Amino acid sequence: MPLRLGHLPAVDITLIVVLVIALALFFDFTNGFHDTANAMATPIATGAMKPTVAVSVAAVLNLVGAFLSTAVATSISHGLINEGPGGVAISPEMIFAGLIGAVVWNMITWLRGLPSSSSHALFGGLIGAAIVGAGFDSVNYAALLTVVIIPAFLSPVIAALVSLLATRIAYRITRRPVFPNERGGFRVGQIFTSSMVSLAHGTNDAQKTMGVITLTLIASGAQSANQGVQFWVVVACALAIALGTYTGGWRIIRTLGSGITEIRATQGFAAEASTAATILASSHLGFALSTTQVSSGSIIGAGLGRRGSKIQWSTAGKIVIAWFITLPAAAAVGAIASGIARFGVVGLVIDAVAGGIVVLGLYLWSLRKPHDSAIEIDVAANAVLTRKEQRGLQRKKRAEAVAARRAELSRERTLRRMAGRKGGRR
Amino acid sequence: MGIDWGAFLLVALVAVVSACFVVSVYSVGLRFWSAADTRAGKYTVKDDGTIGPATAGFPDPNAAAGAVRMLRALAVVCFVLCGAAVLYGIYLIVPAFH
Numbered sequence: 001m002p003l004r005l006g007h008l009p010a011v012d013i014t015l016i017v018v019l020v021i022a023l024a025l026f027f028d029f030t031n032g033f034h035d036t037a038n039a040m041a042t043p044i045a046t047g048a049m050k051p052t053v054a055v056s057v058a059a060v061l062n063l064v065g066a067f068l069s070t071a072v073a074t075s076i077s078h079g080l081i082n083e084g085p086g087g088v089a090i091s092p093e094m095i096f097a098g099l100i101g102a103v104v105w106n107m108i109t110w111l112r113g114l115p116s117s118s119s120h121a122l123f124g125g126l127i128g129a130a131i132v133g134a135g136f137d138s139v140n141y142a143a144l145l146t147v148v149i150i151p152a153f154l155s156p157v158i159a160a161l162v163s164l165l166a167t168r169i170a171y172r173i174t175r176r177p178v179f180p181n182e183r184g185g186f187r188v189g190q191i192f193t194s195s196m197v198s199l200a201h202g203t204n205d206a207q208k209t210m211g212v213i214t215l216t217l218i219a220s221g222a223q224s225a226n227q228g229v230q231f232w233v234v235v236a237c238a239l240a241i242a243l244g245t246y247t248g249g250w251r252i253i254r255t256l257g258s259g260i261t262e263i264r265a266t267q268g269f270a271a272e273a274s275t276a277a278t279i280l281a282s283s284h285l286g287f288a289l290s291t292t293q294v295s296s297g298s299i300i301g302a303g304l305g306r307r308g309s310k311i312q313w314s315t316a317g318k319i320v321i322a323w324f325i326t327l328p329a330a331a332a333v334g335a336i337a338s339g340i341a342r343f344g345v346v347g348l349v350i351d352a353v354a355g356g357i358v359v360l361g362l363y364l365w366s367l368r369k370p371h372d373s374a375i376e377i378d379v380a381a382n383a384v385l386t387r388k389e390q391r392g393l394q395r396k397k398r399a400e401a402v403a404a405r406r407a408e409l410s411r412e413r414t415l416r417r418m419a420g421r422k423g424g425r426r
Numbered sequence: 427m428g429i430d431w432g433a434f435l436l437v438a439l440v441a442v443v444s445a446c447f448v449v450s451v452y453s454v455g456l457r458f459w460s461a462a463d464t465r466a467g468k469y470t471v472k473d474d475g476t477i478g479p480a481t482a483g484f485p486d487p488n489a490a491a492g493a494v495r496m497l498r499a500l501a502v503v504c505f506v507l508c509g510a511a512v513l514y515g516i517y518l519i520v521p522a523f524h
Contacts, residue, residue, distance in 0.1 A: 068520045146430060158438045165442065166449040173453035185456040193448075196512065203519070270449050277445040277515075281437045284519045 016092045016348070020216045023099045025240040028209040030106065031118045032062060032244025035205065038295040039197040042268035048190040058198040059246035065202020066238030070229045072204055075286035076211025077218060078225065079143040081130060092220045093348060094126075094133035095212060097341045100355040101125030101334025107362045109322065116322045117290035119208055123148050124330030126212070129338035131331075149327075151287040155278055156297030156323070163274035163298040167305025170270050186265040193272035198245070200279035201291050206241045208288055210234060263299070264306070271295075271302035293323055310390060444515060448508050455504025462497035 040054040049057070081090055102118070102125035109116035123144075130138045174183055213233050217223040223230065263271075275291075275298040282289050296319055303309050337355070341347045517523055 068516070070521075146433075150434065154434055155437075158441055162438075162441045162445050166445050169446055169450045170453045173450060174456055183456070185459060186452075189452050192509075192512070199516075269452070270445075273448050274441065274445040277441040277448075278437065280515060280519055281440040281444075285433050285437060287433075287437065 014220075016096060017216055017220045017222065019352075020092050020096045020099065021213050021236075023096065023103070024209050024212045024216070025236060027099060027103060027118070027122065027212075028206065028237050028240040029244035030103070031205050031209070032059075032241040032246075033248035034106075034110075034118060034244075035201055035291060036245045036248035038292060039194050039201060039272075042263050042272065042299075043187075043190045043194040045263060046187055046190060046265045046268055048187040048265065048268075049194070054194070055246060055248075057195055059242045061195055061198035062202035062206065062245045063238045063242035065199040066206035066210075066241060067234060068199075068203050069283055070207060070210065070234070071286040072207035072283055072288050073210035073214060073229045075143070075147045076208060076288060077214035077229070079147060080126075080140055081138060081215065081219075090130050090134045090138055090215075090219055092216050093341045094129045094338050095216050095219065096348065097133065097337035097351055098122075098126035098129035098334040099212070100337045100351055101128055101330050101332075104355055104358050105326065105330040105333050107359050109326070116326045117152075117292045119205065119288060119290040119292070120152060120323075120326040121330040122208055122212070123288070124327040125334035125337075127327075128331030128334030128336075129341075132335040132338040133342065147286060148288055151282060151289040152293070152327070155282060155287070155289040156293040159274050159278045159294045159297040160301035160304075162278060163271045163301030164305045166270035166274050167267055167302045170266050171305065171307075174266070183264070183266050186269040189269045190265055190272065193269055193276060196276035197272050197279075197295070200276045200283065202238070202241060203283040204279050204289065204291055206237045207283070209237045209240070211288075213237070263302070267299075267302035267306060270305065271298040274298045274301065308390075444511065448511055451504050451511070452508050455501045455508070458497050458501035458504060462494050462501065465497060466494045 036055060036058050040049070040058050043049045044051050044054050099122075102121040105121045105125065106116065106118050109121075127139060127144070170186070210229050210233050213236075214223065214229050217230070217233075218225050275295050278294050278298075279289065279291055300311070300316065300319075304311065337351050340351050340354075343350070
């Protein structure tokens, strides 16, 4: 293997493998922590579920979802990295560097309030690390394009279109004023659709970590490349994501206290149905997509499905920028970390310490300066203006114009009065 | 590069068909449910199509119980159909069932 730590004995290799697995599981935990809101913010906001119940259900379904399939994990661990003559060309050290890149970038976007995707950060970090660590040939670009990049850009668009259509259908079928109140029933339906989103999240996101751990095991020689994902890996990832989901609940509850954008139960139902359908279909075919971006796309689609709504590009732009930038940015951080890791054990220690310091520092900084923790769903919902909000904006603009005109008039009047006075200015 | 565009198309199609199916069947179910409510006298529908408060007690003893029960049954059939579609989707995904 080209970039092994030279003469180091096998014990150190095992240590680094353990480190990588721990870091990967931590990443899985933060992923669950971060994404509970995507599935559960709308049902809590519309009052379909009590917060504690919603969070517990989300945790359990993430756990269950993680056991359902291993297609995504296999496509990450067995497809993305090219195999050289001596097995896979990348080492656990590079995966470690890639994970550090992903974690650091996630922390930065979280602080900046950007609705970024932890999945894109993960892939970006790994790709950057692999390219710097093992050269351009180490990555299977065709597989990368098929499994990660194209789904990353297509899936939110597909989800938005599906959700737009579903919202239109739902509103059309339950059209007022002939029958009263039936849209309240969508609130009950939301209990099920949001549960499906949690399940879908478990199937797709937990598997990414499984894929990374399996890749590490293959790279370190602990597992042959022909074997699939091992059962203990599935269990560990499922537990990590469920635990993260459960502890992430406080975040939603706190944000709801400060008020989340109004999403009608009908829109929430349609959006969640589309999110779940898109993610589950993709998981089944082994596409690793970003659940965050799919949820955001669905919410935007559902917002547009309501009559008279319109996209607010200043907020939607934020989503799109975060969407485009995350992969290359995390790749850059991963590449730097991987470059440092080339110095052997010292480099690894520098990586770990630097990563730890950055994460801890950013965390402490966030405590000092409270910020609104960006819930992606909320950002996405803000990106669509309802008719009422548009009218409000117009009214505000008109009022401002009138005020400006009034100020101008009064200034003119004063000037005229002053000019009319005898003796000019006193 | 062998990019399988068919797979993406498949995902899009499956997502459209399944999401729209579930949403529309559920909506139809809700519509049946509220039709049953109206029949049972929970609301009165005026001539211009707007909704007024119930005139008789709810459930209205004079309402045709058979029609109400029929509508409720249809609504439940719709909800069950939704649930079945979702469960079938999960069944297709889990390799352990095949």
